[in-house]
Amino acid sequence: MAALLSSLLIFSFLSLGTPLSSNYYQKTCPNAESIIRKAVTDATKNDKTVPAGLLRMHFHDCFVRGCDGSVLLNSKGKNKAEKDGPPNVSLHAFYVIDNAKKALESAYFLAPVYAHLRVYDVSGLIYMQSGGPSWDVPKGRKDGRTSKASESTQLPAPTFNISQLQQSFSQRGLSLEDLAALSGAHTLGFSHCSSFNNRIHNFNSTTDIDPSLQPSFAASLRRVCPAKNNAKTAGVPMDPSSTTFDNTYYKLILQQKVLFSSDNALLGSPKTKSLVSKFASSKDAFSKAFVKSMIKMSSITGGQEIRKDCRVVN
Structure with a gap:
Protein backbone atom coordinates (compact mmCIF):
# COMPACT_ATOMS: atom_id res chain seq x y z
CA MET A 1 0.00 0.00 0.00
CA ALA A 2 2.75 2.42 0.92
CA ALA A 3 4.61 1.50 -2.26
CA LEU A 4 1.68 2.18 -4.53
CA LEU A 5 0.99 5.53 -2.96
CA SER A 6 4.67 6.38 -3.15
CA SER A 7 4.83 5.46 -6.80
CA LEU A 8 1.95 7.79 -7.52
CA LEU A 9 3.91 10.55 -5.90
CA ILE A 10 6.91 9.76 -8.04
CA PHE A 11 4.97 10.44 -11.19
CA SER A 12 4.07 13.96 -10.23
CA PHE A 13 7.53 15.13 -9.30
CA LEU A 14 9.33 13.61 -12.24
CA SER A 15 7.27 15.64 -14.66
CA LEU A 16 8.20 18.76 -12.75
CA GLY A 17 11.86 17.89 -12.84
CA THR A 18 11.95 17.73 -9.07
CA PRO A 19 14.11 14.96 -7.61
CA LEU A 20 12.31 12.35 -5.56
CA SER A 21 13.62 10.86 -2.37
CA SER A 22 12.79 7.81 -0.29
CA ASN A 23 13.19 9.94 2.86
CA TYR A 24 11.27 12.99 1.56
CA TYR A 25 9.02 13.10 4.65
CA GLN A 26 11.60 11.95 7.18
CA LYS A 27 11.77 15.30 8.96
CA THR A 28 8.22 16.58 8.52
CA CYS A 29 6.28 13.30 8.89
CA PRO A 30 8.60 10.57 10.20
CA ASN A 31 5.72 8.20 11.00
CA ALA A 32 3.67 8.88 7.87
CA GLU A 33 4.10 5.43 6.40
CA SER A 34 2.96 3.58 9.54
CA ILE A 35 -0.03 5.92 9.93
CA ILE A 36 -1.13 5.31 6.34
CA ARG A 37 -0.66 1.57 6.63
CA LYS A 38 -2.83 1.48 9.73
CA ALA A 39 -5.61 3.27 7.86
CA VAL A 40 -5.43 0.67 5.11
CA THR A 41 -5.23 -2.24 7.53
CA ASP A 42 -8.28 -1.02 9.43
CA ALA A 43 -10.26 -0.62 6.20
CA THR A 44 -9.26 -4.05 4.93
CA LYS A 45 -10.45 -5.73 8.12
CA ASN A 46 -13.96 -4.66 7.17
CA ASP A 47 -13.63 -5.03 3.40
CA LYS A 48 -11.30 -7.57 1.81
CA THR A 49 -11.73 -5.86 -1.60
CA VAL A 50 -9.87 -2.72 -0.47
CA PRO A 51 -6.42 -3.83 -1.74
CA ALA A 52 -7.80 -4.62 -5.20
CA GLY A 53 -9.75 -1.36 -5.18
CA LEU A 54 -6.73 0.79 -4.38
CA LEU A 55 -4.53 -1.06 -6.84
CA ARG A 56 -7.06 -0.56 -9.64
CA MET A 57 -7.46 3.10 -8.70
CA HIS A 58 -3.70 3.53 -8.95
CA PHE A 59 -3.54 2.10 -12.48
CA HIS A 60 -6.51 4.13 -13.65
CA ASP A 61 -4.98 7.30 -12.28
CA CYS A 62 -1.52 6.74 -13.71
CA PHE A 63 -2.65 5.94 -17.25
CA VAL A 64 -4.42 9.31 -17.56
CA ARG A 65 -2.12 12.32 -17.06
CA GLY A 66 0.12 10.18 -14.88
CA CYS A 67 -0.12 9.49 -11.18
CA ASP A 68 -1.27 12.92 -10.06
CA GLY A 69 -4.46 12.14 -8.16
CA SER A 70 -6.67 13.45 -10.97
CA VAL A 71 -8.96 10.43 -10.54
CA LEU A 72 -9.87 11.68 -7.05
CA LEU A 73 -11.32 14.99 -8.22
CA ASN A 74 -15.11 15.43 -8.28
CA SER A 75 -17.12 16.60 -11.26
CA LYS A 76 -17.97 20.29 -11.07
CA GLY A 77 -20.55 22.16 -13.10
CA LYS A 78 -20.31 21.20 -16.75
CA ASN A 79 -16.97 19.49 -16.24
CA LYS A 80 -17.42 15.75 -15.81
CA ALA A 81 -14.38 14.48 -13.91
CA GLU A 82 -12.23 11.45 -14.63
CA LYS A 83 -13.79 9.32 -11.89
CA ASP A 84 -17.17 9.62 -13.65
CA GLY A 85 -15.89 8.33 -16.99
CA PRO A 86 -17.28 4.90 -18.05
CA PRO A 87 -14.15 2.87 -17.10
CA ASN A 88 -13.99 4.49 -13.65
CA VAL A 89 -17.56 4.42 -12.34
CA SER A 90 -16.90 1.14 -10.52
CA LEU A 91 -13.77 2.40 -8.73
CA HIS A 92 -14.03 2.26 -4.96
CA ALA A 93 -12.08 2.63 -1.70
CA PHE A 94 -11.70 6.41 -2.04
CA TYR A 95 -12.65 6.65 1.63
CA VAL A 96 -9.44 4.85 2.62
CA ILE A 97 -7.39 7.74 1.28
CA ASP A 98 -9.63 10.20 3.11
CA ASN A 99 -9.11 8.28 6.36
CA ALA A 100 -5.34 8.23 5.88
CA LYS A 101 -5.30 11.96 5.23
CA LYS A 102 -7.31 12.70 8.36
CA ALA A 103 -4.96 10.54 10.43
CA LEU A 104 -1.90 12.34 9.05
CA GLU A 105 -3.43 15.76 9.64
CA SER A 106 -4.26 14.80 13.18
CA ALA A 107 -0.68 13.72 13.80
CA TYR A 108 1.15 16.46 11.94
CA PHE A 109 -1.36 19.26 11.37
CA LEU A 110 -0.75 19.33 7.64
CA ALA A 111 -2.47 18.56 4.37
CA PRO A 112 -0.51 15.72 2.74
CA VAL A 113 -0.02 15.31 -0.97
CA TYR A 114 -2.78 13.03 -2.23
CA ALA A 115 -0.64 11.55 -4.96
CA HIS A 116 1.71 10.28 -2.24
CA LEU A 117 -1.17 8.87 -0.24
CA ARG A 118 -2.46 6.76 -3.09
CA VAL A 119 0.93 5.21 -3.71
CA TYR A 120 1.44 4.40 -0.06
CA ASP A 121 -2.02 2.90 0.25
CA VAL A 122 -1.61 0.50 -2.62
CA SER A 123 1.83 -0.81 -1.87
CA GLY A 124 1.07 -1.29 1.78
CA LEU A 125 -2.12 -3.10 0.93
CA ILE A 126 -0.43 -5.48 -1.46
CA TYR A 127 2.26 -6.32 1.05
CA MET A 128 0.34 -6.42 4.30
CA GLN A 129 -3.14 -7.50 3.33
CA SER A 130 -2.79 -9.79 0.32
CA GLY A 131 0.60 -11.47 0.61
CA GLY A 132 2.30 -9.53 -2.18
CA PRO A 133 5.66 -7.76 -2.44
CA SER A 134 6.67 -4.51 -0.78
CA TRP A 135 9.00 -1.84 -2.13
CA ASP A 136 10.48 1.52 -1.22
CA VAL A 137 8.95 4.20 -3.43
CA PRO A 138 10.59 7.61 -3.88
CA LYS A 139 8.44 10.44 -2.54
CA GLY A 140 7.89 14.09 -3.32
CA ARG A 141 5.08 14.35 -5.89
CA LYS A 142 2.26 16.84 -6.31
CA ASP A 143 -1.40 16.74 -7.29
CA GLY A 144 -2.87 17.55 -10.69
CA ARG A 145 -5.46 20.23 -11.40
CA THR A 146 -7.12 18.73 -14.48
CA SER A 147 -9.59 15.83 -14.55
CA LYS A 148 -11.78 15.02 -17.56
CA ALA A 149 -14.14 12.06 -17.95
CA SER A 150 -13.47 12.05 -21.69
CA GLU A 151 -9.81 11.21 -21.05
CA SER A 152 -10.72 8.02 -19.18
CA THR A 153 -11.12 6.40 -22.62
CA GLN A 154 -7.30 6.41 -22.77
CA LEU A 155 -7.27 3.44 -20.40
CA PRO A 156 -6.47 0.09 -22.03
CA ALA A 157 -9.75 -1.80 -22.46
CA PRO A 158 -10.35 -5.44 -21.45
CA THR A 159 -11.16 -6.13 -25.11
CA PHE A 160 -7.72 -5.01 -26.37
CA ASN A 161 -5.53 -7.32 -28.44
CA MET A 294 5.24 -0.57 -10.60
CA ILE A 295 8.07 1.78 -9.70
CA LYS A 296 8.59 2.53 -13.39
CA MET A 297 4.91 3.19 -14.00
CA SER A 298 4.71 5.28 -10.87
CA SER A 299 7.34 7.60 -12.28
CA ILE A 300 5.30 8.81 -15.24
CA THR A 301 3.39 11.93 -14.18
CA GLY A 302 3.32 15.53 -13.06
CA GLY A 303 1.25 17.66 -10.72
CA GLN A 304 1.06 21.32 -9.88
CA GLU A 305 -0.11 21.70 -6.29
CA ILE A 306 -0.69 20.13 -2.89
CA ARG A 307 -4.45 19.79 -2.52
CA LYS A 308 -6.11 20.79 0.72
CA ASP A 309 -9.13 18.66 -0.23
CA CYS A 310 -8.91 15.38 -2.19
CA ARG A 311 -11.97 16.17 -4.22
CA VAL A 312 -11.30 19.73 -5.45
CA VAL A 313 -8.38 21.79 -6.69
CA ASN A 314 -7.09 24.60 -4.51
Whole structure:
Protein backbone atom coordinates (compact mmCIF):
# COMPACT_ATOMS: atom_id res chain seq x y z
CA MET A 1 0.00 0.00 0.00
CA ALA A 2 2.75 2.42 0.92
CA ALA A 3 4.61 1.50 -2.26
CA LEU A 4 1.68 2.18 -4.53
CA LEU A 5 0.99 5.53 -2.96
CA SER A 6 4.67 6.38 -3.15
CA SER A 7 4.83 5.46 -6.80
CA LEU A 8 1.95 7.79 -7.52
CA LEU A 9 3.91 10.55 -5.90
CA ILE A 10 6.91 9.76 -8.04
CA PHE A 11 4.97 10.44 -11.19
CA SER A 12 4.07 13.96 -10.23
CA PHE A 13 7.53 15.13 -9.30
CA LEU A 14 9.33 13.61 -12.24
CA SER A 15 7.27 15.64 -14.66
CA LEU A 16 8.20 18.76 -12.75
CA GLY A 17 11.86 17.89 -12.84
CA THR A 18 11.95 17.73 -9.07
CA PRO A 19 14.11 14.96 -7.61
CA LEU A 20 12.31 12.35 -5.56
CA SER A 21 13.62 10.86 -2.37
CA SER A 22 12.79 7.81 -0.29
CA ASN A 23 13.19 9.94 2.86
CA TYR A 24 11.27 12.99 1.56
CA TYR A 25 9.02 13.10 4.65
CA GLN A 26 11.60 11.95 7.18
CA LYS A 27 11.77 15.30 8.96
CA THR A 28 8.22 16.58 8.52
CA CYS A 29 6.28 13.30 8.89
CA PRO A 30 8.60 10.57 10.20
CA ASN A 31 5.72 8.20 11.00
CA ALA A 32 3.67 8.88 7.87
CA GLU A 33 4.10 5.43 6.40
CA SER A 34 2.96 3.58 9.54
CA ILE A 35 -0.03 5.92 9.93
CA ILE A 36 -1.13 5.31 6.34
CA ARG A 37 -0.66 1.57 6.63
CA LYS A 38 -2.83 1.48 9.73
CA ALA A 39 -5.61 3.27 7.86
CA VAL A 40 -5.43 0.67 5.11
CA THR A 41 -5.23 -2.24 7.53
CA ASP A 42 -8.28 -1.02 9.43
CA ALA A 43 -10.26 -0.62 6.20
CA THR A 44 -9.26 -4.05 4.93
CA LYS A 45 -10.45 -5.73 8.12
CA ASN A 46 -13.96 -4.66 7.17
CA ASP A 47 -13.63 -5.03 3.40
CA LYS A 48 -11.30 -7.57 1.81
CA THR A 49 -11.73 -5.86 -1.60
CA VAL A 50 -9.87 -2.72 -0.47
CA PRO A 51 -6.42 -3.83 -1.74
CA ALA A 52 -7.80 -4.62 -5.20
CA GLY A 53 -9.75 -1.36 -5.18
CA LEU A 54 -6.73 0.79 -4.38
CA LEU A 55 -4.53 -1.06 -6.84
CA ARG A 56 -7.06 -0.56 -9.64
CA MET A 57 -7.46 3.10 -8.70
CA HIS A 58 -3.70 3.53 -8.95
CA PHE A 59 -3.54 2.10 -12.48
CA HIS A 60 -6.51 4.13 -13.65
CA ASP A 61 -4.98 7.30 -12.28
CA CYS A 62 -1.52 6.74 -13.71
CA PHE A 63 -2.65 5.94 -17.25
CA VAL A 64 -4.42 9.31 -17.56
CA ARG A 65 -2.12 12.32 -17.06
CA GLY A 66 0.12 10.18 -14.88
CA CYS A 67 -0.12 9.49 -11.18
CA ASP A 68 -1.27 12.92 -10.06
CA GLY A 69 -4.46 12.14 -8.16
CA SER A 70 -6.67 13.45 -10.97
CA VAL A 71 -8.96 10.43 -10.54
CA LEU A 72 -9.87 11.68 -7.05
CA LEU A 73 -11.32 14.99 -8.22
CA ASN A 74 -15.11 15.43 -8.28
CA SER A 75 -17.12 16.60 -11.26
CA LYS A 76 -17.97 20.29 -11.07
CA GLY A 77 -20.55 22.16 -13.10
CA LYS A 78 -20.31 21.20 -16.75
CA ASN A 79 -16.97 19.49 -16.24
CA LYS A 80 -17.42 15.75 -15.81
CA ALA A 81 -14.38 14.48 -13.91
CA GLU A 82 -12.23 11.45 -14.63
CA LYS A 83 -13.79 9.32 -11.89
CA ASP A 84 -17.17 9.62 -13.65
CA GLY A 85 -15.89 8.33 -16.99
CA PRO A 86 -17.28 4.90 -18.05
CA PRO A 87 -14.15 2.87 -17.10
CA ASN A 88 -13.99 4.49 -13.65
CA VAL A 89 -17.56 4.42 -12.34
CA SER A 90 -16.90 1.14 -10.52
CA LEU A 91 -13.77 2.40 -8.73
CA HIS A 92 -14.03 2.26 -4.96
CA ALA A 93 -12.08 2.63 -1.70
CA PHE A 94 -11.70 6.41 -2.04
CA TYR A 95 -12.65 6.65 1.63
CA VAL A 96 -9.44 4.85 2.62
CA ILE A 97 -7.39 7.74 1.28
CA ASP A 98 -9.63 10.20 3.11
CA ASN A 99 -9.11 8.28 6.36
CA ALA A 100 -5.34 8.23 5.88
CA LYS A 101 -5.30 11.96 5.23
CA LYS A 102 -7.31 12.70 8.36
CA ALA A 103 -4.96 10.54 10.43
CA LEU A 104 -1.90 12.34 9.05
CA GLU A 105 -3.43 15.76 9.64
CA SER A 106 -4.26 14.80 13.18
CA ALA A 107 -0.68 13.72 13.80
CA TYR A 108 1.15 16.46 11.94
CA PHE A 109 -1.36 19.26 11.37
CA LEU A 110 -0.75 19.33 7.64
CA ALA A 111 -2.47 18.56 4.37
CA PRO A 112 -0.51 15.72 2.74
CA VAL A 113 -0.02 15.31 -0.97
CA TYR A 114 -2.78 13.03 -2.23
CA ALA A 115 -0.64 11.55 -4.96
CA HIS A 116 1.71 10.28 -2.24
CA LEU A 117 -1.17 8.87 -0.24
CA ARG A 118 -2.46 6.76 -3.09
CA VAL A 119 0.93 5.21 -3.71
CA TYR A 120 1.44 4.40 -0.06
CA ASP A 121 -2.02 2.90 0.25
CA VAL A 122 -1.61 0.50 -2.62
CA SER A 123 1.83 -0.81 -1.87
CA GLY A 124 1.07 -1.29 1.78
CA LEU A 125 -2.12 -3.10 0.93
CA ILE A 126 -0.43 -5.48 -1.46
CA TYR A 127 2.26 -6.32 1.05
CA MET A 128 0.34 -6.42 4.30
CA GLN A 129 -3.14 -7.50 3.33
CA SER A 130 -2.79 -9.79 0.32
CA GLY A 131 0.60 -11.47 0.61
CA GLY A 132 2.30 -9.53 -2.18
CA PRO A 133 5.66 -7.76 -2.44
CA SER A 134 6.67 -4.51 -0.78
CA TRP A 135 9.00 -1.84 -2.13
CA ASP A 136 10.48 1.52 -1.22
CA VAL A 137 8.95 4.20 -3.43
CA PRO A 138 10.59 7.61 -3.88
CA LYS A 139 8.44 10.44 -2.54
CA GLY A 140 7.89 14.09 -3.32
CA ARG A 141 5.08 14.35 -5.89
CA LYS A 142 2.26 16.84 -6.31
CA ASP A 143 -1.40 16.74 -7.29
CA GLY A 144 -2.87 17.55 -10.69
CA ARG A 145 -5.46 20.23 -11.40
CA THR A 146 -7.12 18.73 -14.48
CA SER A 147 -9.59 15.83 -14.55
CA LYS A 148 -11.78 15.02 -17.56
CA ALA A 149 -14.14 12.06 -17.95
CA SER A 150 -13.47 12.05 -21.69
CA GLU A 151 -9.81 11.21 -21.05
CA SER A 152 -10.72 8.02 -19.18
CA THR A 153 -11.12 6.40 -22.62
CA GLN A 154 -7.30 6.41 -22.77
CA LEU A 155 -7.27 3.44 -20.40
CA PRO A 156 -6.47 0.09 -22.03
CA ALA A 157 -9.75 -1.80 -22.46
CA PRO A 158 -10.35 -5.44 -21.45
CA THR A 159 -11.16 -6.13 -25.11
CA PHE A 160 -7.72 -5.01 -26.37
CA ASN A 161 -5.53 -7.32 -28.44
CA ILE A 162 -1.76 -7.50 -28.02
CA SER A 163 -1.07 -4.76 -30.59
CA GLN A 164 -3.44 -2.35 -28.89
CA LEU A 165 -1.99 -3.16 -25.49
CA GLN A 166 1.55 -2.68 -26.67
CA GLN A 167 0.68 0.69 -28.19
CA SER A 168 -1.11 1.85 -25.05
CA PHE A 169 1.78 0.89 -22.79
CA SER A 170 4.51 2.18 -25.10
CA GLN A 171 2.82 5.59 -25.22
CA ARG A 172 3.52 5.78 -21.51
CA GLY A 173 7.10 4.57 -21.77
CA LEU A 174 6.22 1.04 -20.66
CA SER A 175 7.58 -2.08 -22.36
CA LEU A 176 6.20 -5.52 -23.12
CA GLU A 177 7.93 -6.68 -19.94
CA ASP A 178 5.98 -4.06 -18.01
CA LEU A 179 2.76 -5.09 -19.74
CA ALA A 180 3.22 -8.73 -18.74
CA ALA A 181 4.17 -7.90 -15.15
CA LEU A 182 1.56 -5.22 -14.48
CA SER A 183 -1.22 -7.37 -15.95
CA GLY A 184 -0.56 -9.62 -12.97
CA ALA A 185 -2.55 -7.14 -10.88
CA HIS A 186 -5.55 -9.06 -12.22
CA THR A 187 -4.76 -11.66 -9.59
CA LEU A 188 -6.77 -9.43 -7.22
CA GLY A 189 -10.35 -8.30 -7.38
CA PHE A 190 -13.69 -8.80 -9.09
CA SER A 191 -14.93 -8.26 -12.63
CA HIS A 192 -18.42 -7.36 -13.81
CA CYS A 193 -19.91 -9.35 -16.67
CA SER A 194 -19.74 -6.35 -18.99
CA SER A 195 -15.94 -6.62 -19.11
CA PHE A 196 -15.91 -10.12 -20.57
CA ASN A 197 -19.35 -10.55 -22.19
CA ASN A 198 -17.69 -10.16 -25.57
CA ARG A 199 -16.03 -13.57 -25.04
CA ILE A 200 -19.11 -15.55 -23.98
CA HIS A 201 -21.92 -14.08 -26.10
CA ASN A 202 -21.94 -13.26 -29.83
CA PHE A 203 -18.18 -13.54 -30.09
CA ASN A 204 -18.30 -13.31 -33.89
CA SER A 205 -20.50 -14.21 -36.85
CA THR A 206 -19.64 -17.91 -36.68
CA THR A 207 -19.35 -18.70 -32.96
CA ASP A 208 -21.03 -17.53 -29.78
CA ILE A 209 -18.08 -18.22 -27.49
CA ASP A 210 -14.43 -17.23 -27.87
CA PRO A 211 -12.73 -20.50 -28.94
CA SER A 212 -9.67 -19.57 -26.88
CA LEU A 213 -11.73 -20.00 -23.69
CA GLN A 214 -11.60 -23.38 -21.97
CA PRO A 215 -15.13 -24.82 -22.63
CA SER A 216 -16.17 -25.67 -19.06
CA PHE A 217 -14.86 -22.31 -17.84
CA ALA A 218 -16.83 -20.51 -20.56
CA ALA A 219 -19.93 -22.43 -19.55
CA SER A 220 -19.51 -21.38 -15.91
CA LEU A 221 -19.21 -17.73 -16.96
CA ARG A 222 -22.37 -17.98 -19.07
CA ARG A 223 -24.29 -19.30 -16.06
CA VAL A 224 -23.28 -16.26 -14.02
CA CYS A 225 -23.67 -13.86 -16.95
CA PRO A 226 -26.53 -15.04 -19.18
CA ALA A 227 -27.13 -13.04 -22.35
CA LYS A 228 -30.40 -11.55 -21.08
CA ASN A 229 -29.09 -10.65 -17.64
CA ASN A 230 -28.47 -6.90 -17.44
CA ALA A 231 -27.67 -6.78 -13.72
CA LYS A 232 -24.85 -4.29 -13.27
CA THR A 233 -23.62 -6.04 -10.12
CA ALA A 234 -23.25 -9.51 -11.65
CA GLY A 235 -19.74 -10.84 -12.12
CA VAL A 236 -17.03 -13.15 -10.87
CA PRO A 237 -13.71 -12.99 -8.95
CA MET A 238 -10.66 -12.35 -11.09
CA ASP A 239 -9.28 -15.72 -10.05
CA PRO A 240 -10.08 -18.33 -7.34
CA SER A 241 -7.62 -16.64 -4.96
CA SER A 242 -8.83 -13.10 -5.70
CA THR A 243 -7.90 -11.65 -2.30
CA THR A 244 -4.37 -13.08 -2.38
CA PHE A 245 -1.54 -11.59 -4.39
CA ASP A 246 0.00 -14.61 -6.11
CA ASN A 247 0.85 -15.94 -9.58
CA THR A 248 -2.38 -17.89 -10.11
CA TYR A 249 -3.37 -15.43 -12.84
CA TYR A 250 -0.52 -16.58 -15.10
CA LYS A 251 -1.36 -20.23 -14.55
CA LEU A 252 -4.92 -19.48 -15.61
CA ILE A 253 -3.73 -17.78 -18.80
CA LEU A 254 -1.95 -20.98 -19.81
CA GLN A 255 -5.10 -22.97 -18.93
CA GLN A 256 -7.25 -20.58 -21.02
CA LYS A 257 -9.30 -19.66 -17.95
CA VAL A 258 -8.84 -15.89 -17.77
CA LEU A 259 -11.67 -13.39 -18.09
CA PHE A 260 -10.53 -10.65 -20.45
CA SER A 261 -9.52 -10.67 -24.07
CA SER A 262 -6.59 -8.54 -22.93
CA ASP A 263 -5.50 -11.28 -20.52
CA ASN A 264 -5.53 -13.93 -23.22
CA ALA A 265 -3.76 -11.47 -25.55
CA LEU A 266 -0.54 -11.94 -23.56
CA LEU A 267 -0.16 -15.21 -25.46
CA GLY A 268 -0.15 -13.27 -28.73
CA SER A 269 3.45 -12.09 -28.52
CA PRO A 270 6.49 -14.36 -28.15
CA LYS A 271 7.92 -12.01 -25.51
CA THR A 272 4.83 -11.78 -23.33
CA LYS A 273 4.01 -15.46 -23.81
CA SER A 274 7.47 -16.37 -22.53
CA LEU A 275 7.00 -14.10 -19.51
CA VAL A 276 3.59 -15.61 -18.77
CA SER A 277 5.23 -19.04 -18.58
CA LYS A 278 8.05 -17.68 -16.42
CA PHE A 279 5.71 -15.98 -13.96
CA ALA A 280 3.38 -19.00 -13.87
CA SER A 281 6.25 -21.17 -12.70
CA SER A 282 7.73 -18.69 -10.20
CA LYS A 283 5.88 -16.34 -7.87
CA ASP A 284 9.24 -14.84 -6.90
CA ALA A 285 10.05 -13.94 -10.52
CA PHE A 286 6.62 -12.35 -10.90
CA SER A 287 6.91 -10.37 -7.66
CA LYS A 288 10.31 -8.96 -8.62
CA ALA A 289 9.10 -7.99 -12.09
CA PHE A 290 5.91 -6.46 -10.67
CA VAL A 291 7.82 -4.27 -8.23
CA LYS A 292 10.18 -3.07 -10.95
CA SER A 293 7.34 -2.21 -13.31
CA MET A 294 5.24 -0.57 -10.60
CA ILE A 295 8.07 1.78 -9.70
CA LYS A 296 8.59 2.53 -13.39
CA MET A 297 4.91 3.19 -14.00
CA SER A 298 4.71 5.28 -10.87
CA SER A 299 7.34 7.60 -12.28
CA ILE A 300 5.30 8.81 -15.24
CA THR A 301 3.39 11.93 -14.18
CA GLY A 302 3.32 15.53 -13.06
CA GLY A 303 1.25 17.66 -10.72
CA GLN A 304 1.06 21.32 -9.88
CA GLU A 305 -0.11 21.70 -6.29
CA ILE A 306 -0.69 20.13 -2.89
CA ARG A 307 -4.45 19.79 -2.52
CA LYS A 308 -6.11 20.79 0.72
CA ASP A 309 -9.13 18.66 -0.23
CA CYS A 310 -8.91 15.38 -2.19
CA ARG A 311 -11.97 16.17 -4.22
CA VAL A 312 -11.30 19.73 -5.45
CA VAL A 313 -8.38 21.79 -6.69
CA ASN A 314 -7.09 24.60 -4.51
